Amino acid sequence: MPSRAWSDPLGEELYIGLMSGTSLDGVDGALCAFTADGRWIGVRRHAALPFEPALRAALAGLQQPGPDEIHRAALAANALAEVYAQVVQRLLEGLSPSSVRAIGTHGQTIRHRPGLFDGTGYTTQINQPALLAERCRIDVIADFRSRDVAAGGQGAPLVPPFHAAIFGNGDPALPPRAVVNIGGISNLTLLSPGKPPRGFDCGPGNALLDHWAQRHLGQPYDAQGAWSAGGQVATALLQALLSEPYFASPPPKSTGRDLFHPEWLHWHLGAQRSACAAQDVQATLCELTAAAIANDLARHAPSTRELLVCGGGALNDDLMRRLGQRLPGCCVLGTAERGLPPLQVEAAAFAWLARQHCHRQAASLPEVTGALGPRILGACYPA
Numbered sequence: 001m002p003s004r005a006w007s008d009p010l011g012e013e014l015y016i017g018l019m020s021g022t023s024l025d026g027v028d029g030a031l032c033a034f035t036a037d038g039r040w041i042g043v044r045r046h047a048a049l050p051f052e053p054a055l056r057a058a059l060a061g062l063q064q065p066g067p068d069e070i071h072r073a074a075l076a077a078n079a080l081a082e083v084y085a086q087v088v089q090r091l092l093e094g095l096s097p098s099s100v101r102a103i104g105t106h107g108q109t110i111r112h113r114p115g116l117f118d119g120t121g122y123t124t125q126i127n128q129p130a131l132l133a134e135r136c137r138i139d140v141i142a143d144f145r146s147r148d149v150a151a152g153g154q155g156a157p158l159v160p161p162f163h164a165a166i167f168g169n170g171d172p173a174l175p176p177r178a179v180v181n182i183g184g185i186s187n188l189t190l191l192s193p194g195k196p197p198r199g200f201d202c203g204p205g206n207a208l209l210d211h212w213a214q215r216h217l218g219q220p221y222d223a224q225g226a227w228s229a230g231g232q233v234a235t236a237l238l239q240a241l242l243s244e245p246y247f248a249s250p251p252p253k254s255t256g257r258d259l260f261h262p263e264w265l266h267w268h269l270g271a272q273r274s275a276c277a278a279q280d281v282q283a284t285l286c287e288l289t290a291a292a293i294a295n296d297l298a299r300h301a302p303s304t305r306e307l308l309v310c311g312g313g314a315l316n317d318d319l320m321r322r323l324g325q326r327l328p329g330c331c332v333l334g335t336a337e338r339g340l341p342p343l344q345v346e347a348a349a350f351a352w353l354a355r356q357h358c359h360r361q362a363a364s365l366p367e368v369t370g371a372l373g374p375r376i377l378g379a380c381y382p383a
């Protein structure tokens with residue numbers, strides 16, 4: 001068999017994962033190593049680039065229907081591929097493209113409306129994998145969600161099997177663990193030794209917090225949650241937000257900006273707006289994110305003793321404090337404490353998903369997404 005350039009002398013395979021999530025903050029990339037038989041070794045390099053304001057505005061403008069959106073989506077996808085290519089160049093510094101087996105790229109979600117078996121479901125990530133392959137000369141794997149939706153699933157979350165591979169604890173003597181990724185939306189993975197992982201989207205993560213901070217602080221986000229920490233939770237508003245039926249609906253379930261958009265917040269704020277200071281709304285939104293996660297743990301995995309937090313929300317000290325308060329019997333930690341920094345986890349998951357595709361291995365868990373069965377996810381754009 002001819003030797004493959006992407007398998008290094010130690011027999012490792014290298015993959016790149018690229019994630020740009022619902023926060024619309026930018027792109028995280030991770031160069032990841034796996035053993036030849038597929039065991040995780042680790043992140044070799046991480047690189048991140050924020051979106052320029054014009055691209056961020058273009059992506060935000062595509063989150064709801066508007067004029068000329070096909071043209072605008074095509075231009076935004078081209079611009080997105082150029083940012084992805086820049087992240088790949090940073091990850092490759094000093095390495096040949098042929099040393100990487102494939103790039104897994106999520107694309108940017110602009111609609112997420114899965115429908116279970118009724119023919120109305122779809123999920124749309126704009127992406128330009130052909131352009132990325134042209135720029136990088138590496139196989140590009142893209143469009144990871146649509147096959148699961150075609151099989152009747154939610155197409156999300158896709159990360160629970162990766163969370164299980166990295167953070168799963170096979171020792172049945174140890175108590176169950178959970179992983180929560182707090183990006184624009186938050187999603188939870190429940191890991192009980194000896195059982196398949198479970199998982200679903202909890203609800204808003206940072207998306208509404210960012211919206212409110214941008215509007216009132218003029219900053220992309222409330223750094224470390226310093227502003228929300230000084231506010232008072234508005235109990236009536238929190239109850240109104242938590243009355244959203246999504247929170248109590250049973251898995252399989254996933255959500256996005258389609259539901260938890262600024263108008264959803266403004267509609268609930270309604271009459272209460274004049275009674276709430278802006279800082280108190282920020283505190284309430286932070287509490288909402290923590291409450292949704294804690295309520296889901298109480299409902300679906302009450303024996304969880306360790307909650308590992310990844311995504312940008314792990315850097316929000318006020319959010320981490322509120323999670324800790326709501327989960328007194330549970331140790332709340334950033335994933336760095338278990339070997340993988342919070343901002344690298346989701347990008348690394350897309351490296352794992354690319355590897356699964358290249359080895360023709362199913363990556364979806366029907367127990368999580370509700371699909372008819374596990375499926376090989378993604379489509380390949382050769383180098």
Ligand SMILES: Nc1ncnc2c1ncn2[C@@H]1O[C@H](COP(=O)(O)OP(=O)(O)OP(=O)(O)O)[C@@H](O)[C@H]1O
Binds near residue numbers: 021028182207209224
């Ligand atoms: N220092 C910080 N303090 C508070 N919040 C932070 C900090 N750094 C990042 N964040 C929050 O994290 C968000 C970015 O997180 P992340 O990149 O994980 O989300 P995402 O792009 O939506 O990803 P995904 O959809 O994969 O979960 C920012 O928009 C911000 O809200």
Ligand SMILES: [Mg+2]
Binds near residue numbers: 020021023024025
């Ligand atoms: Mg991000």
